[in-house]
Amino acid sequence: MRSSPARASQAAAWVRPEILSLSPYHVPDATGLIKLDAMENPYPWPGELQEAWLDALRGVHLNRYPDGAAHGVKASLRDAMAPPASTDLMLGNGSDELIQIILLSVAAPGRCVVTPGPAFAMYRMISLFAGLDYHEVPLRDDFSLDPEALLEAIERWQPAIVFIAYPNNPTGNLFDPGALRQVIEASPGLVVLDEAYHPFAQETVMGWLQEYPNLLLLRTLSKLGLAGLRLGILVGPPIWVREMEKVRLPYNVGTLTQVSAAFAMRHAKLLDAQAGHIRQERERLHLAMQGIDGLTVYPSRANFLLFRTALGMASRVFQALKDSGILVKDLSGSHPLLTDCLRVTVGTPAENDAFLRALTGSGAR
Numbered sequence: 001m002r003s004s005p006a007r008a009s010q011a012a013a014w015v016r017p018e019i020l021s022l023s024p025y026h027v028p029d030a031t032g033l034i035k036l037d038a039m040e041n042p043y044p045w046p047g048e049l050q051e052a053w054l055d056a057l058r059g060v061h062l063n064r065y066p067d068g069a070a071h072g073v074k075a076s077l078r079d080a081m082a083p084p085a086s087t088d089l090m091l092g093n094g095s096d097e098l099i100q101i102i103l104l105s106v107a108a109p110g111r112c113v114v115t116p117g118p119a120f121a122m123y124r125m126i127s128l129f130a131g132l133d134y135h136e137v138p139l140r141d142d143f144s145l146d147p148e149a150l151l152e153a154i155e156r157w158q159p160a161i162v163f164i165a166y167p168n169n170p171t172g173n174l175f176d177p178g179a180l181r182q183v184i185e186a187s188p189g190l191v192v193l194d195e196a197y198h199p200f201a202q203e204t205v206m207g208w209l210q211e212y213p214n215l216l217l218l219r220t221l222s223k224l225g226l227a228g229l230r231l232g233i234l235v236g237p238p239i240w241v242r243e244m245e246k247v248r249l250p251y252n253v254g255t256l257t258q259v260s261a262a263f264a265m266r267h268a269k270l271l272d273a274q275a276g277h278i279r280q281e282r283e284r285l286h287l288a289m290q291g292i293d294g295l296t297v298y299p300s301r302a303n304f305l306l307f308r309t310a311l312g313m314a315s316r317v318f319q320a321l322k323d324s325g326i327l328v329k330d331l332s333g334s335h336p337l338l339t340d341c342l343r344v345t346v347g348t349p350a351e352n353d354a355f356l357r358a359l360t361g362s363g364a365r
C-alpha cells in the first residue's frame with residue numbers, strides 16, 4: 001500500500017474538518033509508575049474473591065451472543081442503586097458510550113449542548129463527533145456553578161442537552177442542588193446529571209427522576225473499582241430510554257462484562273468498603289497537601305484532588321513527580337480556570353505517602 005501525500009490529502013478531503021482539527025484522546029504510558037492519573041480504585045480483589053469470580057465466568061458460553069437486554073445484570077444494578085420504579089435502565093460500554101448514545105439520539109444541524117466548565121472532556125469531544133455545537137459556560141473562580149450565566153446560556157442557545165457532572169470532574173466539587181433544579185426547570189431539552197463519583201460523594205439526585213420528565217442520570221462502575229470492565233448505567237424516564245435504545249448497538253455490553261458486573265454487585269459490600277477507605281484517604285491527603293507551602297488544594301467529594309501549584313510551576317511539578325515514579329494529570333493549559341492545576345487520584349495509603357514525599361521534594365513551592 002502506498003502512503004503517499006496524495007493518499008494523505010484524500011483522508012483530509014473526506015474526514016470531516018471538525019475531526020481533522022481534533023487531537024486524539026491521549027492515554028499516557030504508565031509502565032513502572034504509581035498510577036494516580038485516572039481515578040481508578042487502587043485496591044484489587046482478595047484472592048478468594050478472584051477465585052469465586054473466575055468460577056462464575058466458567059459457566060459463560062462465549063460462542064453465543066450476549067443477552068442484548070442484559071436482564072440479569074440490570075436486576076442486580078436495580079437492587080444496588082434503588083432507582084425509582086417509574087424509571088428504565090440502559091447499559092453502555094462505559095458511561096462514555098452512553099454519552100455518545102444520548103448525543104446521537106438528539107444530534108441534528110443547528111442543535112447544541114451546554115455545559116458548565118471546566119467539564120469532563122468527553123462531553124465536548126462526543127458533541128463534536130455527533131456534529132452538535134458545544135457551548136461551555138465558565139464556573140466561578142471557586143468552581144461553583146454560576147446560575148445566572150448558565151440560565152442565560154440556556155435561554156440563548158436552547159440546548160438539546162445540558163451535561164453536568166455531580167460531583168464535577170476535574171474540579172471535584174458538588175454543585176448547589178438548588179441551582180441544579182433551576183437548570184432542569186429552565187431547560188427546553190434534556191438535562192443529564194452524571195454521578196460517576198457517587199461512591200465518594202454519597203449524594204444523589206436519583207429521587208428527582210420522579211419529579212422531572214427531562215432528567216437523565218448517569219452512573220458507572222469504573223470509579224467504584226471496575227474500570228477495566230466498561231459498564232455504564234443510564235437511568236431515566238421510559239419515554240426517553242425507549243428512543244435511545246434504538247441507537248444502542250444490540251450487543252454493546254459483552255457477556256464477560258455482564259456476568260462480572262452481576263458478580264461484583266453480589267459483593268457490593270467490599271466495593272463500598274474500598275470506597276470508604278478512599279474517602280478517608282482523600283481527607284488525609286487533603287490535609288497533608290494543605291500543609292505544603294505554595295499549594296492550593298480544592299475541596300473534593302470525588303476520589304481525586306485538584307490542586308494549584310505556584311505560578312507557572314505545574315508542568316515542572318508534574319515532571320518532578322513523574323521522575324519520582326508518580327503519574328498524575330497535568331491540567332494546566334487545558335482550560336483558563338485551570339492554570340497551574342494538577343489532579344491526583346487518591347491511591348492506597350502507601351501510594352499517597354509516596355506522592356506526598358515526592359510532592360514535598362518537587363519544589364512545588
Ligand SMILES: *Cc1c(COP(=O)(O)O)cnc(C)c1O
Nearest residue numbers: 094095096120165169196220222
Ligand atoms: C470517568 C468519568 C466518566 C466515564 O466513565 P466510564 O464509565 O469509564 O466511561 C463519565 N463521567 C465522568 C464525569 C467521569 O469522570
